[in-house]
Amino acid sequence: GAVVSQHPSWVICKSGTSVKIECRSLDFQATTMFWYRQFPKQSLMLMATSNEGSKATYEQGVEKDKFLINHASLTLSTLTVTSAHPEDSSFYICSASPDGYGYTFGSGTRLTVV
Amino acid sequence: GQQLNQSPQSMFIQEGEDVSMNCTSSSIFNTWLWYKQDPGEGPVLLIALYKAGELTSNGRLTAQFGITRKDSFLNISASIPSDVGIYFCAGSLGAGSYQLTFGKGTKLSVIP
Numbered sequence: 001g002a003v004v005s006q007h008p009s010w011v012i013c014k015s016g017t018s019v020k021i022e023c024r025s026l027d028f029q030a031t032t033m034f035w036y037r038q039f040p041k042q043s044l045m046l047m048a049t050s051n052e053g054s055k056a057t058y059e060q061g062v063e064k065d066k067f068l069i070n071h072a073s074l075t076l077s078t079l080t081v082t083s084a085h086p087e088d089s090s091f092y093i094c095s096a097s098p099d100g101y102g103y104t105f106g107s108g109t110r111l112t113v114v
Numbered sequence: 115g116q117q118l119n120q121s122p123q124s125m126f127i128q129e130g131e132d133v134s135m136n137c138t139s140s141s142i143f144n145t146w147l148w149y150k151q152d153p154g155e156g157p158v159l160l161i162a163l164y165k166a167g168e169l170t171s172n173g174r175l176t177a178q179f180g181i182t183r184k185d186s187f188l189n190i191s192a193s194i195p196s197d198v199g200i201y202f203c204a205g206s207l208g209a210g211s212y213q214l215t216f217g218k219g220t221k222l223s224v225i226p
Binding site for chain 2: 004006034042043044046049091093095103104105106107108110
């Protein structure tokens with residue numbers, strides 16, 4: 001149990017365009033999901049906490065207008081990278097927990113902005 | 115903010131050897147988690163620890179939640195080539211505060 005699906009697994013987009021990444025909890029409901037960013041050979045950096053039915057909570061230094069989060073249902077959160085630029089290229093990972101303790105991660109999305 | 119110090123940063127071992135890595139924190143956590151991440155994949159949960167002093171095993175993996183709640187270790191016995199990857203510790207304050215704080219990772223290489 002506790003499967004989190006993330007889509008797409010990789011995406012290449014042109015500079016200035018927007019990209020949407022989906023995170024789904026397949027076999028449980030998640031009122032809270034998390035979005036992380038990971039640079040090569042580094043640890044995971046929490047970007048924001050996605051709350052179902054309310055606004056996301058962003059970590060310090062993360063631009064909320066750049067990284068739009070929508071958590072419209074108990075099984076789906078989306079992260080939209082708006083007006084993407086090459087510096088936004090990174091590995092984005094979501095996570096969720098059915099019980100607030102053990103956290104399951106998605107398989108990640110490799111974003112490359114050209 | 116809270117920080118986790120994970121060591122060692124990397125290690126090379128011979129197949130069959132045992133491995134030990136640990137995490138320490140400047141503040142208390144109520145939950146410790148150990149993850150393994152393969153290249154291009156998301157982290158996979160290996161062991162979750164919820165109680166100070168708890169010792170939990172998952173196959174060849176054993177992890178302990180330190181009594182002070184400020185540290186945890188992970189042991190891997192009789193390593194095999196597929197153990198290669200990056201191991202992360204993570205701490206959480208538990209229910210009501212869902213955020214995880216991650217260590218910087220331990221990169222494990224196993225020499226056949």
